[in-house]
Amino acid sequence: MKNKSIIIIGAGPGGLTSAMLLASKGYNVTIYEKKSHFGGRNSVMNLNGFKFELGPTFVMLPDVFSETFKEAGKNIEDYMTMTRLDPMYRLKYADGTDFFVHFDKENLKKEITRVFPGEIDGYDKYMKSQKVKYDRLYKCLTVPYMRWYNYLRLKLLKAFPVMDLGKSVHGVLSKYFKSEDFKIAMAFQAKYLGMSPWKCPGAFTILSYVEHAFGVYHPQGGVHKISEGLAKAAQDSGAIIKLSTGVKEIIFDKNKAIGVELENGEKFYADSIIMNADFAYGMSHLIPESHRPKYTDKNLNGRDYSCSTFMIYLGISKKYNIPHHNIVFSEDYKNNTEEIYERMTLSADPSFYIHNPSVTDDSLAPEGKSTLYVLVPVPNLKGNIDWEKEKSKFRDLILDKIEEKTELKDIRQYIEVEKVITPLDWQNEFSVYKGGVFNLSHALDQMLYLRPHNRLEGYSNLYIVGGGTHPGSGLPTIVESGRISARLIDEELGK
Ligand SMILES: Cc1cc2nc3c(=O)[nH]c(=O)nc-3n(C[C@H](O)[C@H](O)[C@H](O)COP(=O)(O)OP(=O)(O)OC[C@H]3O[C@@H](n4cnc5c(N)ncnc54)[C@H](O)[C@@H]3O)c2cc1C
The missing domain is CATH 3.50.50.60 (FAD/NAD(P)-binding domain)
Structure with missing residues (x-):
């Protein structure tokens, strides 16, 4: 050629x-x-x-x-x-409960029993049914759909009955689990697509299946x-x-x-x-x-576009020992997703994610220091938020929430380097339409x-x-x- x-x-x-x-x-x-x-x-x-x-x-x-x-x-x-991470991540609920999601199934089941007693049976059934869904669905993701009759592909016809059409991710999880907090532990992955678990099509429960079945990795x-x-x-x-x-x-x-x-x-x-x-x-x-x-x-x-993200990148002049991936849920997770996707307003109590990779990989921060990244899902620019006005107030709110809800009580004291990216920056500096960083919904x-x-x-x-x-x-x-x-x-x- x-x-x-x-x-x-x-x-x-x-x-x-x-x-x-x-x-x-x-x-x-x-x-x-x-x-x-x-x-x-x-x-x-x-x-x-x-x-x-x-x-x-x-x-x-x-x-x-x-x-x-x-x-x-x-x-x-x-x-x-x-390298595979184990635990894969830590989930932090508003009442202070920590749930460590292990890859090792024995450790995971001990942890589920500790935090969400009575959910193991549902978990086993869920993983079994999602395996069938994943095996059939992934094959459909590797071929193009450029003609309507591509819907008649055998691969897709086999996948249709297990795709949970008409149900949301949260709806599918409700078939298997009783605890609302445990459902959130298996549903928050809809955020990887920038979507609400209450709106994201039920087919995407394969995201939590993929994590639990194959793991979460970190490239050195x-x-x-x-x-x-x-x-x-x-x-x-x-x-x-x-x-x-x-x-x-x-x-x-x-x-x-x-x-x-x-x-x-x-x-x-x-x-x-x-x-x-x-x-x-x-x-x-x-x-x-x-x-x-x-x-x-x-x-x-x-x-329809995905949500956007408000980012705070922090170079910290001491080593923090919290896990590599931390997801901190707001008091009312459902309300927070509605603020992001439906009402398109800024939350007074947002869920957020803290990335602390220096705990696994010491090549990312100078010796004895930590590279922290905080991601807050926020509405894309179809909402009417004035980011120039809100940027520093929202940054302060997030740091307050980190101090209040996590071990990083002294974070402000150790900030050596800081950069903030707002949805407006995603659009203007990184050429992302409406700042919808996870693309078309x-x-x-x-x-x-x-x-x-x-x-x-x-x-x-x-x-x-x-x-x-x-x-x-x-x-x-x-x-x-x-x-x-x-x-x-x-x-x-x-x-
Ligand atoms: C904050 C955030 C967190 C994410 N987290 C995850 C995660 O944990 N796991 C995961 O799997 N995915 C994640 N994603 C989603 C996704 O994997 C990444 O966004 C990915 O980089 C998108 O790849 P892409 O090839 O579609 O586009 P991009 O990475 O955006 O690449 C497009 C390129 O085109 C260039 N370009 C644009 N216009 C022009 C032009 N006119 N001329 C020349 N070049 C141009 C841009 O500069 C850019 O380099 C995340 C995304 C974001 C923003």
């Missing part, structure tokens, strides 16, 4: 996956990335010797990554090392090592990554995407174009409206055939990768989107 060329817009994990796979097949691959580093939302922020993940901290389904490297003729161990050196590894592997196969090189727009000849015009005015042409920029941002900024009748500005604005009317297609509707050679296309947001599924698009391109150009 030495004479065929591919241009990829954006060096996030989706674009890097396609680059690695296509370069390994001999295509001439060039990525144009507007930032001065690769990785997109899965990159690292270095501040005075502290290394922060910009976005992802939870890694699931490590086999998806190793199989993808293998498909490119590479051994993932040459690029990164993943940080989760951004995934993008670094993909970039290195792509470059080892000959892909070229041009950093600080933003694309201004995609060039079309009638209905064919033929190249890109860079922000500096240069134009480059290729046989296929892949867009990895955030879907709705990319559509509205890189493609003239006349070329996207299905995705007009009005249509994009009317779609995963409601049923935005899934499978109804999600933007891996090869954009109406074009033979414009492909989409990343969280905004099928199968959806989250590192393993984003890698799958990169695989699907690479396969479609190879089928088309390799004819």
Whole structure:
């Protein structure tokens, strides 16, 4: 394929996956990335010797990554090392109860019996039923849905009866568990998609199943090592990554995407174009409206997007010994999800997450110090919050809540470095449409055939990768989107 060329817009994990796979097949691959580093939302922020993940901290389904490297003729161990965390995470409830979610099943069951007596039977039944659901459903996530009749695929027909259509994640859990707090322990994963467990389709109970069945992982050196590894592997196969090189727009000849015009005015042409920029941002900024009748500005604005996140990155001048992953629930978790997704207001008592990776990996903070990252799910920019006005008040509220609800009573005293990212920053600095960082929501009317297609509707050679296309947001599924698009391109150009 030495004479065929591919241009990829954006060096996030989706674009890097396609680059690695296509370069390994001999295509001439060039990525144009507007930032001065690769990785997109899965990159690292270095501040005075502290290394922060910009976005992802939870890694699931490590086999998806190793199989993808293998498909490119590479051994993932040459690029990164993943360790399973056990306990996987600590959940903290408003009454002060800690629930340590172990991977080891004996320890987990002891812990369930301690905190939620009477739920073990339900847990066993849940895991058994979810195994069937996961085994059938995951196969559907690895193939494209570009025609309505793809719904007739045998894989999907087999999955339909176990997909819990018409039920929410919380609804499914209610079949198995009595304790509302235990349901929350198995439901909060809907937040990985930026959705409320009361609204997220029941099919997504596979998220808690995946954690409990296969574990949660940490790549040595940080989760951004995934993008670094993909970039290195792509470059080892000959892909070229041009950093600080933003694309201004995609060039079309009638209905064919033929190249890109860079922000500096240069134009480059290729046989296929892949867009990895955030879907709705990319559509509205890189493609003239006349070329996207299905995705007009009005249509994009009317779609449903995930929540956003308010981020506080803290370099702490002492070592904190709290677990690697900590989720602290608000007093009224359901009300908090309604504040985020329905009323779109700021909460006076939000749930939040604290990432303390230095407890596992001492490469992320200077010796004797900690790299902390606090993530608060908040409404996306469809809400009317004035972030310029609220930013510092909300930051203070979160620090108050950390002092009140966790062991980090003295946190303010030890802050050496600090950075805050608001939904407005996600939109303006990181090119994320409406700051919906987990992309288009995963409601049923935005899934499978109804999600933007891996090869954009109406074009033979414009492909989409990343969280905004099928199968959806989250590192393993984003890698799958990169695989699907690479396969479609190879089928088309390799004819
Ligand atoms: C705070 C946060 C926490 C998350 N936590 C997790 C987690 O724990 N686990 C998990 O699996 N997932 C998580 N995710 C979700 C998801 O895995 C990441 O967001 C992931 O990085 C998205 O990958 P992507 O390839 O879709 O896009 P991105 O990573 O956003 O990459 C797109 C790239 O395109 C570039 N680009 C945009 N416009 C242009 C242009 N005009 N020209 C050139 N380049 C351009 C951007 O600069 C960027 O580098 C999280 C996300 C966030 C934000």
